[in-house]
Amino acid sequence: MESDPHLVLDKTLAGLQLPDLISVSIDIELEEVLHQLQKLKIGALGVVENEKLVGIFSERDFLIRIVGKVEDWRHQKIGDYMTHPPFFLNSESILKEAIALMIRRDFRHIPIQIAGENKWKIISAKDILKVLIEQFPESLNKYGIKTSWNVMELDSFGENFSFDEPASESRLTANLFLHPLRRAIFRNPIIVDEKEDIQDVLQQMQASRQGAAVVTKFRTQVTGIITERDFIFQVFDKMDKGESLPVKNFMTPNPHTLLSRHFICYAINNMFKFNYRNTIIVDEDKLPVACVTLMDLLKVITWNIIMDA
Incomplete structure (x- = not known):
């Protein structure tokens, strides 16, 4: 855990353990894209042309834009339906910049270019949340999981839920995780x-x-x-x-x-x-x-x- 958890927001993306961005050719058919997402169990793919990243395509694109809307979708090319050009960050960007881009644009995945190289990583909303919660292991472990509950047994003055709104904070603290859902x-x-x-x-x-x-x-x-x-x-x-x-x-x-x-x-x-x-x-x-x-x-x-x- 950081001595000051808030400092993690200024950490460069190069310092995080992020997965490689898996990419496919711009000419690949959507049926093969579907099989790749199924096989790899990932939420997004990069799209490359002449070894350059030119787009990104996600499972959300399949759901919202393709199936049931595009005729003979299986044989259409990914290049016609990818997000182009892709928004991306450099690996020297800091975590706070990734969060800002993600929540302002409602992106769940952002490609990250390794500085000075034609290599790419990808960061997701889940990756970011994982980094944030890792700063407070004791606080989150204290509450643990909750898979069952009974309204009659809940103690409104205990640790189960809150009637009150914690004060809004502009720093990363454990209290942020105690907001009511x-x-x-x-x-x-x-x-x-x-x-x-x-x-x-x-x-x-x-x-x-x-x-x-x-x-x-x-x-x-x-x-x-x-x-x-x-x-x-x-x-x-x-x-x-x-x-x-x-x-x-x-x-x-x-x-x-x-x-x-x-x-x-x-x-x-x-x-x-x-x-x-x-x-x-x-x-x-x-x-x-x-x-x-x-x-x-x-x-x-x-x-x-x-x-x-």
């Missing part, structure tokens, strides 16, 4: 019935540009969640057959839920422990009210820090 709710969730056709669910996610939908029984009881990654790994390969496929066949069943009053640190600990990127927020009757993402949590934790920079 309601501060990370920025949009209404997509709520679907488990019997709805997967095509209809896709259209709702595309219309709202959201990467997840809460699956329910009778639109009340939460029974699952369907995410863009589920579409990448399970759905897109089966959608061309013209069958009616209920979302229940593809959802992740029985997802963890939290209250809007629970601390942010519970959502973060759950997400890193169980490797998911969305947390369903419910009310005291366990009816769904929101779906909070890793990006939402990053925004809440860093917004005042970046705005005051």
Whole structure:
């Protein structure tokens, strides 16, 4: 842990352990891009032409822009649908700059060029959150994960949740992780019935540009969640057959839920422990009210820090 955790924000990206940016040719077909994302289990690919990075393409692009919208999409070239030119940073840029670009542009992945070389890394919202929480291991370990809870057993004066809003801070401190989750709710969730056709669910996610939908029984009881990654790994390969496929066949069943009053640190600990990127927020009757993402949590934790920079 840093002697002053806030100093990590001035650390250069070259000093972080970041994955290499995996790239594909600008002429590759989207069907092969899908297979690459499935095989490598990554959220974004670089696109190169003549050994130069000219674009970036993500699993969100597949969900929002391609499937169901582009005719004969499997045989289209990635170069026609990539984000071009890509926003990127140099490895000598500092972490604070990466956070600012990410939250202001709503990017989940940013390519990082190694200074003086034609080599690339990539940084994600999850990578950044990991660096931030590593500065406070004792504080976050104190609260741990929360996979079950009972409203009647919660002590409003204890460590389960907060009625109060911690003061906004412009420094990186452990208190930032004790904000209630309601501060990370920025949009209404997509709520679907488990019997709805997967095509209809896709259209709702595309219309709202959201990467997840809460699956329910009778639109009340939460029974699952369907995410863009589920579409990448399970759905897109089966959608061309013209069958009616209920979302229940593809959802992740029985997802963890939290209250809007629970601390942010519970959502973060759950997400890193169980490797998911969305947390369903419910009310005291366990009816769904929101779906909070890793990006939402990053925004809440860093917004005042970046705005005051």
